[in-house]
Amino acid sequence: MSEIASAGVRTAWRSKPGARAEAARGAPDARRLLQLTLAGIWLLDGVLQYQAFMFSKGFSDMISGTASGNPRAVASPITWNASLVQHHLVLLNTIFATIQLLLGIGIAWRPTVRVALAASIAWALGVWWFGEGLGMVLTSAASPVNGAPGAVILYALLAVLLWPADRPGRLAPFTAARAVGAPVARALWLVLWLSLAWFALLPGNRAPQALHDMIAGMGDGEPGWLAALDRGAASLVAHQGLAASVVLAIALVIVAAGVYLPAPAARGTLVLAIVIAAVIWVFGEAFGVIMTGGGTDPNSGPLLALLALAYWPARAVATAPSRTAPAGAGEGMAAS
Amino acid sequence: MIPSWILDIFAAIMLVVAAVSAARLVAARPWQRGARRAALADIDVAHLLMAIAMAGTLASGLRTLPDGAWEVVFGVMTAWFAYRVARDAQVSGVRALAGGHCAPHLLHAGAMLYMFVAVSAPAAHGSGGMGGMGGGLSGMGTLELPFLALLFALALVGYSIWDLDQLSGPGTSGHYSLATARVAPTGAVLAGVGATAGSGATAGLGAAVVSGPAPVAAGLAEARQVPPASAPADGTGVLAPWVATGCRIAMGVTMAFMLLIMI
Numbered sequence: 342m343s344e345i346a347s348a349g350v351r352t353a354w355r356s357k358p359g360a361r362a363e364a365a366r367g368a369p370d371a372r373r374l375l376q377l378t379l380a381g382i383w384l385l386d387g388v389l390q391y392q393a394f395m396f397s398k399g400f401s402d403m404i405s406g407t408a409s410g411n412p413r414a415v416a417s418p419i420t421w422n423a424s425l426v427q428h429h430l431v432l433l434n435t436i437f438a439t440i441q442l443l444l445g446i447g448i449a450w451r452p453t454v455r456v457a458l459a460a461s462i463a464w465a466l467g468v469w470w471f472g473e474g475l476g477m478v479l480t481s482a483a484s485p486v487n488g489a490p491g492a493v494i495l496y497a498l499l500a501v502l503l504w505p506a507d508r509p510g511r512l513a514p515f516t517a518a519r520a521v522g523a524p525v526a527r528a529l530w531l532v533l534w535l536s537l538a539w540f541a542l543l544p545g546n547r548a549p550q551a552l553h554d555m556i557a558g559m560g561d562g563e564p565g566w567l568a569a570l571d572r573g574a575a576s577l578v579a580h581q582g583l584a585a586s587v588v589l590a591i592a593l594v595i596v597a598a599g600v601y602l603p604a605p606a607a608r609g610t611l612v613l614a615i616v617i618a619a620v621i622w623v624f625g626e627a628f629g630v631i632m633t634g635g636g637t638d639p640n641s642g643p644l645l646a647l648l649a650l651a652y653w654p655a656r657a658v659a660t661a662p663s664r665t666a667p668a669g670a671g672e673g674m675a676a677s
Numbered sequence: 678m679i680p681s682w683i684l685d686i687f688a689a690i691m692l693v694v695a696a697v698s699a700a701r702l703v704a705a706r707p708w709q710r711g712a713r714r715a716a717l718a719d720i721d722v723a724h725l726l727m728a729i730a731m732a733g734t735l736a737s738g739l740r741t742l743p744d745g746a747w748e749v750v751f752g753v754m755t756a757w758f759a760y761r762v763a764r765d766a767q768v769s770g771v772r773a774l775a776g777g778h779c780a781p782h783l784l785h786a787g788a789m790l791y792m793f794v795a796v797s798a799p800a801a802h803g804s805g806g807m808g809g810m811g812g813g814l815s816g817m818g819t820l821e822l823p824f825l826a827l828l829f830a831l832a833l834v835g836y837s838i839w840d841l842d843q844l845s846g847p848g849t850s851g852h853y854s855l856a857t858a859r860v861a862p863t864g865a866v867l868a869g870v871g872a873t874a875g876s877g878a879t880a881g882l883g884a885a886v887v888s889g890p891a892p893v894a895a896g897l898a899e900a901r902q903v904p905p906a907s908a909p910a911d912g913t914g915v916l917a918p919w920v921a922t923g924c925r926i927a928m929g930v931t932m933a934f935m936l937l938i939m940i
Contacts, residue, residue: 380838384933388937445834449838449845450844
């Protein structure tokens with residue numbers, strides 16, 4: 342049974358026959374649900390970009406701060422961008438916010454899903470460089486706990502993996518494989534999670550107090566309960582930087598290899614990936630520091646979890662467009 | 678500090694929503710259709726009131742009622758939609774909570790109530806770069822329990838995205854239809870609510886009056902089987918289904934915007 346078909350059945354099996362057809366016509370498939378989640382995160386980003394902090398000098402300072410530690414070829418454009426933003430703060434930030442708002446709306450609006458996903462890839466790559474300093478992956482400051490390799494690059498990766506097209510003639514073993522094929526999707530997953538493991542073992546991250554300081558610092562400006570949570574978590578890893586980094590790296594390597602395992606084992610590693618993403622999001626990223634009024638996005642935690650869901654093994658994921666495109670769907674959804 | 682013209686744009690959008698909702702009410706003339714049908718106008722009434730309140734919060738020049746009055750209004754509205762959701766749940770089970778017609782409106786009303794109840798003076802919260810926010814927001818201030826604001830914002834964004842998908846997807850003129858649902862279910866639903874609640878009838882009020890996510894489509898088919906007797910030209914012009922859904926999307930995004938900038 343195809344994923345789409347099963348989704349339709351899941352929706353409809355409790356309904357009467359008349360409603361079943363209705364539900365099957367309107368129910369999005371798994372890939373569409375993931376696309377919608379991505380759209381929601383873009384929309385959230387757009388709204389967050391309208392916060393007062395983003396219209397202050399703090400925003401341009403935040404951008405220029407990402408140049409620090411990067412090679413000159415990478416840092417110079419960032420510094421230029423920060424200066425440009427500082428001089429045209431209101432105009433540029435409004436444009437940034439509106440673009441992200443439109444990306445979310447565009448992905449959610451079926452006829453424009455392809456255009457919006459393509460635009461989101463270009464936008465994400467630009468922000469990754471000019472706004473996030475390539476996620477600091479070229480510096481010693483990159484850590485999976487604080488958002489490396491940069492949340493925004495995960496948007497681009499998801500846009501590629503959730504592209505509304507299907508490779509003909511084969512059944513994809515998981516949603517992320519539908520557009521690019523299983524070997525490429527698995528390779529991308531492997532590279533991502535192995536890179537996270539690598540970052541976890543960087544000298545700056547395995548220092549005795551590195552993880553403690555990183556987590557403890559997240560409590561600043563947060564609500565009391567979250568600050569207390571961060572303090573508690575930080576105390577658990579105090580002076581345990583090396584051990585914590587090694588454990589985290591091992592877990593990340595297991596996750597990286599998980600997509601090559603048989604489905605039951607793969608599911609287990611994906612659950613581990615989601616747990617790691619949740620822990621990182623709560624303790625390492627403090628929900629993207631949204632509650633301080635200075636968060637531009639929810640950071641990498643939700644994106645990593647979303648990515649894991651895209652790799653969830655299906656019994657069989659249909660690739661034939663005719664089976665996945667409900668009547669009346671726009672061209673953008675014809676194969677999604 | 679958020680430029681006031683950005684807030685004015687959002688306020689203008691809310692005024693458009695209010696005008697459209699008022700036009701829908703006038704065009705539908707629910708007061709001429711008896712109490713039961715008039716009750717189905719609750720969505721447009723809710724949209725109208727919420728849009729006016731939001732416009733007044735975004736732009737001080739558009740302020741109409743004192744905050745205390747809005748708290749009462751949205752308290753009543755929240756209770757009303759909670760009642761409607763509970764009724765839906767009796768017929769449709771948890772599906773009514775997850776994707777029923779009234780669930781998103783309950784969320785909207787609850788978010789508005791929270792916004793008015795939890796707001797505090799800017800000076801009481803002001804921190805760092807947010808210090809100037811209160812002035813820019815025409816005295817909106819900041820919200821207590823910011824995690825709740827985040828949860829509301831996430832849910833509002835989620836519903837808005839879902840609405841956009843359903844509006845642009847298959848069956849737009851069918852199950853995802855406010856206008857159809859406002860009229861078509863009168864036979865099946867209103868009779869069902871009055872006479873067959875608890876008897877296993879699936880054409881319950883919430884399940885049939887559909888503007889929400891796909892799961893609620895269950896039950897609508899039954900409602901559609903009943904001819905929309907005496908239905909006027911609902912479903913066209915300002916009464917077109919997408920108009921009300923569009924209003925809901927605009928309000929959801931604006932509400933999420935307001936919640937997040939008030940954190």
